[in-house]
Structures are given as C-alpha cells and as structure tokens.
Amino acid sequence: MSDEVIVENLGRVSVLTINRPAARNAVNAATARAIADAIDELDERDDLAVGVITGAGGNFCAGMDLRGFLKGERPSIEGRGFAGLVEAPPRKPLIAAVEGYALAGGCEIAIASDVVVAADTARFGLPEAKRGLVPTGGGALKLHRQLPYHIAMELLFSGDWLTADRAYRYGFVNKLVPEGNALEAAVKMAERFAANGPLALEAIKRIVRESADWSANEAIHKQREIADPVFRSEDAREGAKAFTEKRAPEWKHR
Structure with a gap:
C-alpha cells in the first residue's frame, strides 16, 4: 500500500486515511x-464489513492535486473515476468522516x-464553475438528489461553500x-453497521443504488434477484x- 493512503483495520471496520496533509489531502495519481x-x-475480505474514509491533518480532501495535473497526471482510474x-x-x-475542507x-x-x-x-463545496470547469466526479450528476434541487443548483452555479450545519x-x-471527533464518531457508526449481516448490507446497498434505473414493472423482480440469495x-x-x-450472530459472509 502506498504512503499516500493509510489503511487501519479495526475489527470489521476498515479505515482509509488520505495521507497528504501538506496538500490538504489533494489527490494525485x-x-x-x-x-x-x-x-x-x-x-x-470477508472479515471486513464497512469502510470509513477520512483525511489526515485536519482536512478531508481538497480535490485534485493541481501540481500533479500540470505535470500531466490524472487522479482518476478508468472505470472508477476520480480518486x-x-x-x-x-x-x-462506506462512511465519509469529514474534518476541514471537502472541496471539488x-x-x-x-x-x-x-x-x-x-x-x-x-466545509463542503464544488468550486469548479469558479475555474471554468465542470464537477464531473458526481457533483453535477448526484448533488441534486442529495440536497433540495434549488440548493444544489445554487451551490453548483456559485461554487460557494456549504457549511456543515447547513x-x-x-x-x-x-x-x-x-471539531476533531468526526473519525471517532464515524467508526462508532461503522461498528453498528458491521454488527449486522454482511451479505444483507451489500444487498441493501446494491438495491438502493441500482434501483434508480429500474422501471416500476421490473423493480420487484430485480430486487428479488438480489435479495433471494441472501435469504x-x-x-x-x-x-x-x-x-x-x-x-450475537457469528457471520460467515456466505
């Protein structure tokens, strides 16, 4: 594993820490x-059930490493996108434990x-429009589904910050x-999730994420295809x- 990311497994929880604090954890290749x-x-790994992603040094991630970008690096992987x-x-x-800036x-x-x-x-923000760019890592596609539409559009058009309380x-x-307690709280939440059936967690996540593309006629059938093996x-x-x-149950992941 690269020094850019520190992985610590705490029981059934895996904590991924972006470890570039001098660059506010900006992501390079x-x-x-x-x-x-x-x-x-x-x-x-069957012994891991939940992931937590965070950043070192008091910031989550400031987006793309512009120095790397100017050298021709792309902090994306084919089929997997940014980071x-x-x-x-x-x-x-996957739980995000956010301190400081989570930008772009x-x-x-x-x-x-x-x-x-x-x-x-x-502080959260998608400042791409300020730089003449487009947030193509999910910001333009998904933010309006996670915030009220008009609020999402305000943030996308302005590039301004969204405070944590808002x-x-x-x-x-x-x-x-x-401040300073996000990771501890995220791990505690992850441990609650990890106490449950791992196959059930994966099936629930798959149904929730894939069902946006299902028609009403196929939804029940597709849900059953995913859920029946779990039962x-x-x-x-x-x-x-x-x-x-x-x-307490002793899960086997099978």
Missing part, C-alpha cells in the same frame, strides 16, 4: 491508485459515500460532531438462530 487498492481489499472511487464505490457500506473532488468523495459524519467546522439541516450530513444464505439461518438463542 498515486493516491487514486492507493484508494482503489484499499477499496478492493475492503470488498475482497479510484467516485464512479465505482465499494460494494460494502473531495466533496464528490463524500457524495459517493453512503453516510457522512462531519465536524461542525467542516449540510446537516438539509440531510447531506448524517451526524454533526465537535438462502448461511448467514440468514445464523441470524435467525442467534435471535432465538438470544446471542
């Missing part, structure tokens, strides 16, 4: 590859996450915590057995 590798490890993540998030739940591509990492925990001093009021942020799994039987025996 090496960082994008390291994040993609960490996401692959999260998805491939090796925004177009192809993990199959498993950094904000799009938060948009691509399933849950956002933020310090009350955090983001929380609009439902973009799930949990607001004092037939060893984990489903273990969940029922653990409930009747009044104990």
Whole structure:
C-alpha cells in the first residue's frame, strides 16, 4: 500500500486515511491508485464489513492535486473515476468522516459515500464553475438528489461553500460532531453497521443504488434477484438462530 493512503483495520471496520496533509489531502495519481487498492481489499475480505474514509491533518480532501495535473497526471482510474472511487464505490457500506475542507473532488468523495459524519467546522463545496470547469466526479450528476434541487443548483452555479450545519439541516450530513471527533464518531457508526449481516448490507446497498434505473414493472423482480440469495444464505439461518438463542450472530459472509 502506498504512503499516500493509510489503511487501519479495526475489527470489521476498515479505515482509509488520505495521507497528504501538506496538500490538504489533494489527490494525485498515486493516491487514486492507493484508494482503489484499499477499496478492493475492503470488498475482497470477508472479515471486513464497512469502510470509513477520512483525511489526515485536519482536512478531508481538497480535490485534485493541481501540481500533479500540470505535470500531466490524472487522479482518476478508468472505470472508477476520480480518486479510484467516485464512479465505482465499494460494494460494502462506506462512511465519509469529514474534518476541514471537502472541496471539488473531495466533496464528490463524500457524495459517493453512503453516510457522512462531519465536524461542525467542516466545509463542503464544488468550486469548479469558479475555474471554468465542470464537477464531473458526481457533483453535477448526484448533488441534486442529495440536497433540495434549488440548493444544489445554487451551490453548483456559485461554487460557494456549504457549511456543515447547513449540510446537516438539509440531510447531506448524517451526524454533526465537535471539531476533531468526526473519525471517532464515524467508526462508532461503522461498528453498528458491521454488527449486522454482511451479505444483507451489500444487498441493501446494491438495491438502493441500482434501483434508480429500474422501471416500476421490473423493480420487484430485480430486487428479488438480489435479495433471494441472501435469504438462502448461511448467514440468514445464523441470524435467525442467534435471535432465538438470544446471542450475537457469528457471520460467515456466505
């Protein structure tokens, strides 16, 4: 694993820390590859159930590393997008733990996450229009689905910041915590998720994300295709057995 990203596995939770604090964790090509590798490890390991992504040194991510860009680097990976993540998030739940700035591509990492925990001093923003650019890492495509339409358009057109408390009021942020506590709170939330059936978590995420493209006629059928294998799994039987025996389940991811 590259020094650009630090991975720490805490039980069933994998914490991915973008480790470029001198650049406010701006993403270059090496960082994008390291994040993609960490996401692959999260998805491939049966002992890991939930991911948390954060940044070192008091900031989440300031987007693309412009110095790298001027050298001809692209902090994207084919088929996976910016930071090796925004177009192809993990199959498993991903929580963004945000301190400081989450700007441009950094904000799009938060948009691509399933849950956002933020310090009350955090700042989100898509300033691309100020630079004559377009937020193509999910900002223009998805922000209006995660915020009220008119608020999203204001932010996209102006490029201005969205404060953490305002983001929380609009439902973009799930949990607001004092500065310096975002990661701790995100890990606690991840541990709650990770206590549940891993196959169920993956199926729920897949249904939620894919169903936007389903017609009303095919939705029930496609949902059943994803959910039925979970109902037939060893984990489903273990969940029922653990409930009747009044104990914590021992998940096998099969």
